[in-house]
Amino acid sequence: MTVARSGPLPDEVYDVVVVGAGVVGAAIARELARYPLRTALVEASADVGEGTSKANTAILHTGFDAVPGSLEARLVREGQGRLAAYAEECGIPVEPIGALLVAWDDEQLAALPALAGKAARNGYRRTRTVPADELRRREPHLGPGALGALEVPDESIICPWTTTLAYATQAVRGGVDLHLNCRVSEVTEGSPSQDTPHLLATGRGPLRTRWLVNAAGLYADAFDRLLGHTDFSVTPRRGQLMVFDKLARALVGHILLPVPTALGKGVLVSPTVYGNVMLGPTAEDLDDKRATGSTAEGLAFLREKGRRIMPDLLEEEVTAVYAGLRAATEHDDYAIRSHPGQGYVTVGGIRSTGLTASMAIAAHVVELLTEAGAGVGKAAELPPLTMPNLGEARARPYQRADLIAADPAYGALVCHCERVSRGEIRDALAADIPPSSPEGLRRRTRALGGRCQGFYCGAELRALFDAPGTEAAR
Numbered sequence: 001m002t003v004a005r006s007g008p009l010p011d012e013v014y015d016v017v018v019v020g021a022g023v024v025g026a027a028i029a030r031e032l033a034r035y036p037l038r039t040a041l042v043e044a045s046a047d048v049g050e051g052t053s054k055a056n057t058a059i060l061h062t063g064f065d066a067v068p069g070s071l072e073a074r075l076v077r078e079g080q081g082r083l084a085a086y087a088e089e090c091g092i093p094v095e096p097i098g099a100l101l102v103a104w105d106d107e108q109l110a111a112l113p114a115l116a117g118k119a120a121r122n123g124y125r126r127t128r129t130v131p132a133d134e135l136r137r138r139e140p141h142l143g144p145g146a147l148g149a150l151e152v153p154d155e156s157i158i159c160p161w162t163t164t165l166a167y168a169t170q171a172v173r174g175g176v177d178l179h180l181n182c183r184v185s186e187v188t189e190g191s192p193s194q195d196t197p198h199l200l201a202t203g204r205g206p207l208r209t210r211w212l213v214n215a216a217g218l219y220a221d222a223f224d225r226l227l228g229h230t231d232f233s234v235t236p237r238r239g240q241l242m243v244f245d246k247l248a249r250a251l252v253g254h255i256l257l258p259v260p261t262a263l264g265k266g267v268l269v270s271p272t273v274y275g276n277v278m279l280g281p282t283a284e285d286l287d288d289k290r291a292t293g294s295t296a297e298g299l300a301f302l303r304e305k306g307r308r309i310m311p312d313l314l315e316e317e318v319t320a321v322y323a324g325l326r327a328a329t330e331h332d333d334y335a336i337r338s339h340p341g342q343g344y345v346t347v348g349g350i351r352s353t354g355l356t357a358s359m360a361i362a363a364h365v366v367e368l369l370t371e372a373g374a375g376v377g378k379a380a381e382l383p384p385l386t387m388p389n390l391g392e393a394r395a396r397p398y399q400r401a402d403l404i405a406a407d408p409a410y411g412a413l414v415c416h417c418e419r420v421s422r423g424e425i426r427d428a429l430a431a432d433i434p435p436s437s438p439e440g441l442r443r444r445t446r447a448l449g450g451r452c453q454g455f456y457c458g459a460e461l462r463a464l465f466d467a468p469g470t471e472a473a474r
Contacts, residue, residue, distance in 0.1 A: 003177075014208065015038045016038075017213070019213065022164065023358050024358050025215035026167035030174070035366070047435060055325075057239075058159065059157060060087075060156040072334045077123055094158045095158075097253065098255070100257065101150040103148050128153075130148055131148050162387050167358070170385050187227060190343065191343070212344045213345045214347060224348060227344055232349055236286045238282065252269055252313070256268055267309070276319065320453070335347075414461060415446070417450020417451050428441055429441070
């Protein structure tokens with residue numbers, strides 16, 4: 001088991017290298033760990049899930065509104081079932097609260113039957129039209145003027161941070177090497193038929209592999225060009241979001257969706273598994289793949305939309321704002337391509353549904369590798385994994401007398417806003433894939449993510465993070 005953020009890379013030839021340790025790349029690495037292969041997962045950043053995967057709307061989709069017949073529609077449908085079962089097995093927080101697509105005018109109301117028909121063509125037949133009076137009873141804090149809704153009862157909220165970390169942890173425990181701070185700058189192409197490996201130039205030295213999988217997210221198009229392909233271009237689409245205090249949670253019972261447009265699902269109001277309420281995202285096509293800052297214009301736009309959807313929400317305190325970039329392309333489907341002669345698979349154009357589809361995408365990529373002649377061998381089951389619970393639907397460590405009796409550190413709170421104990425901090429710092437920064441610690445424990453934003457606990461957490469013996473200190 002290798003997890004390294006520095007130092008030279010192994011002088012060996014891997015069977016498969018997966019480039020990009022977001023939720024999709026980590027899922028592919030986990031799936032490959034089931035086979036007798038030498039596999040590496042390489043990531044340009046210092047941690048897993050540092051790109052799109054850490055800043056999204058955290059919804060486990062049914063795929064009801066995907067393009068019927070598309071690869072995305074199939075993989076989202078399959079992935080939803082796979083991930084729901086995996087989350088239950090591993091303890092990833094999921095809450096099946098359902099969604100309501102709210103119609104605010106006659107045109108939107110008239111579009112609901114067509115959306116129900118589209119859902120049926122995608123294999124989802126549990127939608128139901130909700131009249132205005134029932135909608136008002138179920139969501140009494142909706143703004144005035146809602147004419148009805150389409151109910152999608154199986155939409156869920158999930159923890160995206162724990163999902164990515166679970167995939168990567170299980171991959172590493174299954175024998176996959178995780179190389180962080182390992183940006184690939186150049187590829188000298190090999191050939192499977194001549195048994196000559198690809199040679200990857202990275203920031204930590206050369207890396208060789210027989211088969212190569214591109215899961216580079218926002219940079220998947222640039223990586224594709226290193227292998228001579230121009231099938232798609234990624235336009236970073238920024239989504240800004242606002243997170244409201246936990247006191248707002250009682251205002252909303254479902255994921256409240258707008259009637260979707262060509263640019264995406266639009267601005268929604270949704271609870272989170274952490275007990276907050278989220279408003280967003282925007283949909284801004286940009287040129288800069290690093291432009292993850294929030295803007296005054298974007299937040300004003302969200303407030304305007306939120307005031308119509310749920311005026312009472314705007315009276316609550318905002319505890320955080322953030323922005324993520326999703327990998328939009330000129331195509332209306334995933335850009336997953338196999339290039340057998342090159343020993344190369346591209347996994348590009350994975351938009352906001354990538355979290356839901358991740359496990360199905362991983363299985364599909366292994367199928368493509370097999371069809372291309374990779375000879376992956378016979379699959380085996382991976383050892384079970386239990387992740388720390390970050391969600392509010394089940395007991396957190398500070399609420400569990402059995403844990404505290406066995407180890408009092410789980411009863412000693414460090415972050416009081418989010419009720420994070422010293423035991424959880426200790427466990428995260430000693431994990432198979434420890435955080436590389438306080439921000440990474442926040443994604444693993446929720447510490448620093450509450451209403452004070454680390455004002456009270458920040459110094460103590462920093463001291464724990466920098467203590468001798470931790471990954472950060474080393």
